[in-house]
Amino acid sequence: MSNPIAQSLSENLRRRRGELSYAKFALKLGVSKSLAHKLETSGEGVTLDTVYKIACALGCSVEALLGEEAVRKKRSRRG
Secondary structure (H helix, E strand, C coil), rough: CCCHHHHHHHHHHHHHHHHCCHHHHHHCCCHHHHHHHHHHCCCCCHHHHHHHHHHHHHHCCCHHHHHHHHHHHHHHHHC
């Protein structure tokens, strides 16, 4: 996975899911089970609307979900 933001999203979702099944986690997030699994394994292909919806469902900020350090890394690669 070369995109640090996608990697950070994936790691954060895995950590936040904990012991919940994909089905229960997806229900909590308000997304399909297949999307929850895809996001947790690759973190790629998600829309901003979905990231916002997931952050609200988890009670965290979008920045916390995406990982501020990952955003800085991605930004610095553009330079």
